[in-house]
Amino acid sequence: MILSKTCEYAIRATVYVALKSSRGEKAGIIEVARAIGSPMHFTGKILQTLVRKKILSSAKGPTGGFYLENGDRLFLIDIVRAIDGNGLFTSCVLGLERCSAVQPCPMHEQVKPIRDMLHDEFSRTPVTELVSGFGANGYFLK
DSSP states (O other): OOHHHHHHHHHHHHHHHHHHHHOOOOOHHHHHHHHTTOOOHHOOOOOOOHHHSSSSSOSSTOOOEEOSSSSSOBBBBHHHHHTTHHHHSOTTTTOOOOOOOSSSTTTTTHHHHHHHHHHHHHHHHHHHHOOOOTHTTOOOOO
């Protein structure tokens, strides 16, 4: 597991909400939780965090729910940073505080290219790309 469980669910929830938004619909907490296979209360907290971090938007009332605005400008890295921070791309794989290019841990040189590749991939993959391939590629979220 590279991402935290919260971040995994946050990405899945965002993709589901983006899919609904692409159809002009909003999604409620219960619907999102079912779609991504996450406990409802946990999903609610994740969705609240995503709204607070301006990843998703929400509307109250009978026609309310969660939705995505400007999905073409939202990249996977934005979700990862909102939930897990930059640790995936900067932290030492062995958990050492002072690991760096100047003072590397025994795994630094092996892991750095992988971290850089993940950073690049997450930086160039918009959420809309995941949504657009949803039907054609048989993607699933739970």
